[in-house]
Amino acid sequence: MFVKPVGGCEIADPERGDLLSLEGRDVPENQYWLRREAEGVIERTAPPEAKPKGKG
Template structure:
């Protein structure tokens, strides 16, 4: 299944339907399924580029 890196829009709490935990404000990788695509369509989340760690950085 295809995944994408998403984060909630500022001031919005979006819960994962499986864990019931809020989506991290810094973003998380989630499957592109109906639930997350509806949240995107509703404007509750945004797709972001996943920040890559620099080589050698801790």
């Protein structure tokens, strides 16, 4: 699931050992992230669209 922090919250990502960036990232749908979502400190969102690769 792709998530972003809400309102500038600093959310630890225990698997990566850093903070969830403001741009968000794909994380596993497990108890840790589901609890953060229930707390209202993260929100699910669509991942940013990949930029098309140019030719040449």
